Amino acid sequence: MTEKALYISTSPHLVKNISTNKIMFHVVLAMLPLVIFAVYSFGLNAAFVIGMAVISCVLTEHVLCRISRKSTTIGDWSAVITGILLGLVLPPIFPLWMTFVGGVFAIGMGKFLFGGLGYNVFNPALVGRAVLQAAFPVAITTWYSAFQDDRFSTINSSVLAFPFMEPLVDGTSGATPLSAFKFDGVTADTAELALGLISGSAGETSAILILVGGVYLVIRKFMNWQIPVSILATVFVLSGLLYWMDPVKYPSPVFMLFSGGLMLGAVFMATDMVASPITSLGVWLYGFIIGLLVVVIRIWGGLPEGVMYAILLGNAISPHIDRLIRYRVYGTKTQAA
Amino acid sequence: MSESNTHTTTSTDEFIKGLWRENPVFVQVLGMCPVLAVSNTAENALAMGLATAFVLLMSNILVSILRSFIPKEVRIASYILIIATFVTITDYTIQAISVDLHKSLGAFISLIVVNCLILSRAEAFASKNNLGKSIMDALGMGVGFLFALFCLGAVREILGNGTFFGLQLFPDGFQAWIVMILPAGGFFTLAAWLLIFNLVQQRKEAS
Amino acid sequence: MSEPASIPMTSNTKMLSAMVGIGIFCGLLIVLTYEGTLPRVERLRAEALERAIFKVLPGINETKTFSFSDGQFIQTDQSEGTVIYAGYDEAGDFKGIAIEASGQGYADIIKILYGYDPINQIVIGFYVLESKETPGLGDKIEKDENFLANFTALDVTLDDTKSNLINSVIPVKSGTKENAWEVDGITGATISSRAIAEIIDKSAKQWLPIINQNIAQFNE
Numbered sequence: 001m002t003e004k005a006l007y008i009s010t011s012p013h014l015v016k017n018i019s020t021n022k023i024m025f026h027v028v029l030a031m032l033p034l035v036i037f038a039v040y041s042f043g044l045n046a047a048f049v050i051g052m053a054v055i056s057c058v059l060t061e062h063v064l065c066r067i068s069r070k071s072t073t074i075g076d077w078s079a080v081i082t083g084i085l086l087g088l089v090l091p092p093i094f095p096l097w098m099t100f101v102g103g104v105f106a107i108g109m110g111k112f113l114f115g116g117l118g119y120n121v122f123n124p125a126l127v128g129r130a131v132l133q134a135a136f137p138v139a140i141t142t143w144y145s146a147f148q149d150d151r152f153s154t155i156n157s158s159v160l161a162f163p164f165m166e167p168l169v170d171g172t173s174g175a176t177p178l179s180a181f182k183f184d185g186v187t188a189d190t191a192e193l194a195l196g197l198i199s200g201s202a203g204e205t206s207a208i209l210i211l212v213g214g215v216y217l218v219i220r221k222f223m224n225w226q227i228p229v230s231i232l233a234t235v236f237v238l239s240g241l242l243y244w245m246d247p248v249k250y251p252s253p254v255f256m257l258f259s260g261g262l263m264l265g266a267v268f269m270a271t272d273m274v275a276s277p278i279t280s281l282g283v284w285l286y287g288f289i290i291g292l293l294v295v296v297i298r299i300w301g302g303l304p305e306g307v308m309y310a311i312l313l314g315n316a317i318s319p320h321i322d323r324l325i326r327y328r329v330y331g332t333k334t335q336a337a
Numbered sequence: 338m339s340e341s342n343t344h345t346t347t348s349t350d351e352f353i354k355g356l357w358r359e360n361p362v363f364v365q366v367l368g369m370c371p372v373l374a375v376s377n378t379a380e381n382a383l384a385m386g387l388a389t390a391f392v393l394l395m396s397n398i399l400v401s402i403l404r405s406f407i408p409k410e411v412r413i414a415s416y417i418l419i420i421a422t423f424v425t426i427t428d429y430t431i432q433a434i435s436v437d438l439h440k441s442l443g444a445f446i447s448l449i450v451v452n453c454l455i456l457s458r459a460e461a462f463a464s465k466n467n468l469g470k471s472i473m474d475a476l477g478m479g480v481g482f483l484f485a486l487f488c489l490g491a492v493r494e495i496l497g498n499g500t501f502f503g504l505q506l507f508p509d510g511f512q513a514w515i516v517m518i519l520p521a522g523g524f525f526t527l528a529a530w531l532l533i534f535n536l537v538q539q540r541k542e543a544s
Numbered sequence: 545m546s547e548p549a550s551i552p553m554t555s556n557t558k559m560l561s562a563m564v565g566i567g568i569f570c571g572l573l574i575v576l577t578y579e580g581t582l583p584r585v586e587r588l589r590a591e592a593l594e595r596a597i598f599k600v601l602p603g604i605n606e607t608k609t610f611s612f613s614d615g616q617f618i619q620t621d622q623s624e625g626t627v628i629y630a631g632y633d634e635a636g637d638f639k640g641i642a643i644e645a646s647g648q649g650y651a652d653i654i655k656i657l658y659g660y661d662p663i664n665q666i667v668i669g670f671y672v673l674e675s676k677e678t679p680g681l682g683d684k685i686e687k688d689e690n691f692l693a694n695f696t697a698l699d700v701t702l703d704d705t706k707s708n709l710i711n712s713v714i715p716v717k718s719g720t721k722e723n724a725w726e727v728d729g730i731t732g733a734t735i736s737s738r739a740i741a742e743i744i745d746k747s748a749k750q751w752l753p754i755i756n757q758n759i760a761q762f763n764e
Binding site: 095098131134135136137139161164165166 | 507510511512514515516517519521
């Protein structure tokens with residue numbers, strides 16, 4: 001594979017002397033602790049699911065490049081990132097064949113149909129997960145408790161479900177903290193949430209490791225810190241307000257912050273360089289809208305978790321945010337058609 | 338084709354064009370409402386396609402017969418009147434055939450009235466052509482619509498339910514792709530078929 | 545407002561006669577079809593309802609329709625308005641009552657029919673007449689065997705004054721049913737299964753007292 005000589009992208013056109021591969025490689029590096037922790041806490045199951053997601057994404061990218069007679073783009077690591085992210089937001093005992101389908105949809109529908117890297121409107125991993133959520137709602141809400149004793153020696157039968165067959169769940173399944181709150185009004189211990197000693201998607205559980213990865217990327221200047229900060233601040237303030245009005249009915253802001261996929265979403269998904277706004281004010285607005293949607297969906301919506309849909313909706317409106325608040329170039333009329 | 342007189346070849350052309358070259362769903366992208374909403378099973382798709390084809394045929398016949406009698410100022414109102422009549426007749430007929438079928442097609446039978454395919458054939462074709470051609474046109478378009486709807490319905494039922502015309506295709510424990518019977522699945526499947534159709538068309542033109 | 549025919553156009557009379565002509569013709573067609581299909585449609589509808597009643601009241605072989613007015617149940621032939629259906633076995637003995645009820649589900653109003661056995665004071669059958677619940681999830685209320693088993697002997701015993709249920713029908717989480725008046729939910733269809741329990745609860749509280757106070761009227 002040869003490196004592309006020219007990257008065509010939307011503005012801004014000021015480029016740093018750094019290639020896409022390098023940025024993407026560092027993102028993978030930042031996610032590595034998460035992957036290791038996921039495998040550590042959920043065992044072989046998580047390793048298989050994440051591995052399958054990566055293989056499926058890379059394979060899809062390669063095949064689609066071949067079909068459309070382009071040189072393959074798997075060398076830029078972006079498909080790997082999509083694969084890892086997809087693997088991290090799936091339940092650790094998600095059937096492998098469904099994971100594969102998710103990867104195909106993530107790359108094919110989320111990225112390739114829009115023209116490949118740099119043109120995707122949505123975060124591809126989330127597109128993949130959204131399709132899986134709609135197609136297999138039961139499998140994707142079948143959680144698994146972390147730190148099972150036999151996690152390094154046995155593979156859950158649900159993971160190995162025969163293609164097109166229903167997964168049979170055995171062993172312990174555990175409700176996630178968010179669904180426990182939504183349906184039974186129980187909130188989990190914050191320290192446990194932050195450390196990741198709970199059940200949930202493979203990579204969503206440890207807030208601290210996510211933050212470490214995020215901080216690394218911010219220091220390396222590969223990530224816009226304003227996005228996660230604005231999302232998390234919005235969620236914290238809004239749920240804090242609700243908690244202040246009625247602490248019995250609404251969960252505490254700390255619980256909201258550390259539970260579910262919020263951390264992972266805010267740090268690694270909402271920050272997708274292509275699908276988020278480019279102006280500074282736009283970024284704050286984008287973060288605020290996502291945070292608002294998260295709170296609304298979690299508290300009033302029918303689903304226990306709304307981070308995925310919140311980010312996808314945020315992605316969808318981010319070009320419009322940019323258009324609304326772009327700077328007026330001197331000497332031109334505003335919104336001249 | 339008893340009514341065909343001197344224009345046998347042209348009539349056949351009118352029939353063929355609706356099937357492929359001007360397929361109402363895959364090429365003209367008309368009548369999307371029933372296409373997306375009632376294509377969740379092969380049976381529903383077939384029933385809906387037949388109902389639409391029947392209304393299309395009858396309205397084309399009547400419009401073609403009356404084309405010199407209807408003043409052009411009130412033609413759209415007259416067409417709607419004619420179409421609505423046959424939709425109502427279809428509605429009653431389906432109820433008399435099976436209550437269950439009527440229940441699963443729901444409001445979409447009445448909504449055939451606003452299927453732009455039917456009005457467009459009345460306005461663009463039947464009002465300008467003789468009876469024989471209009472019948473062939475309606476048959477072609479109707480069968481084309483039926484075919485497209487059936488393509489969608491078959492895929493959605495097989496993936497979303499694991500069945501085909503209610504017959505179980507897979508062994509027990511088949512994991513249904515629930516999204517396929519939901520409205521979103523209609524969009525996915527339609528997009529996939531359009532993609533395939535256009536690819537085939539392109540290859541054909543290229544060769 | 546009248547605009548004289550300065551522009552060449554078809555005369556009003558002609559337009560009018562064209563429209564009226566088509567209108568009369570179409571009207572005629574519709575009336576003919578309606579008359580032609582009506583008997584069969586009504587028969588099919590009645591059959592469908594009958595099937596549902598037989599399903600929720602196992603072991604019956606004849607049904608009669610009753611309407612409730614002025615504190616009395618009166619036998620009627622109409623199936624409109626608020627009516628209930630009494631079921632009788634081969635010997636003509638009164639076996640139970642099928643009651644229609646409806647309430648808000650996840651997607652839309654769910655309409656159900658349930659069978660009530662006044663002798664044992666239990667709900668003995670349940671059937672979904674109309675629902676738009678999500679296929680694959682919410683529509684499990686029609687198929688899930690565990691869930692349907694709730695309604696083979698659901699306790700709806702009335703208290704001594706015959707005006708209130710001793711225990712409300714309450715939904716519980718899947719697999720945690722302990723008492724005969726609890727409805728075991730469905731995993732993946734929590735809201736729809738809860739809705740069913742609430743619909744039955746509400747309807748039972750409304751109907752069962754008046755049915756029990758007038759129970760003799762069904763035995764005639």
